[in-house]
Amino acid sequence: MIRNFINKLFNLNKENETKEGTVKFFNAKKGFGFITINDSQEEIFVHTTNVVGKIREKNKVTFNIEKGKKGLVATNVRVIK
Numbered sequence: 001m002i003r004n005f006i007n008k009l010f011n012l013n014k015e016n017e018t019k020e021g022t023v024k025f026f027n028a029k030k031g032f033g034f035i036t037i038n039d040s041q042e043e044i045f046v047h048t049t050n051v052v053g054k055i056r057e058k059n060k061v062t063f064n065i066e067k068g069k070k071g072l073v074a075t076n077v078r079v080i081k
Contacts, residue, residue: 020080023059035061035074046074055079 019037021044026033031048033055044065046055055061055077063074 018062018064019074020060020062021074023055023057023061026055026057028054033057035063035077044072044074046077050075051077053079 019039021035021037023046024034024036024043026046028048033046034043035046036043044063045068046063050063050073060080061077062080063077065072066075067073
């Protein structure tokens with residue numbers, strides 16, 4: 001039941017589906033931040049180890065969603081040029 005809710009909320013039915021969003025907050029010194037997902041307006045955690053290149057607040061990005069140790073995380077995060 002909870003899995004269905006999460007799948008619906010984040011559209012996780014398609015494995016490795018690329019999402020788009022906007023970096024809401026990112027602290028490079030601490031190594032983490034949050035991305036607002038375009039199609040749901042939900043926020044997802046991002047860690048610097050899952051970022052390709054560099055990101056800053058307000059950057060438009062593409063990413064994948066995966067289950068991490070403490071919940072869902074953005075992976076393969078890239079700035080849209």
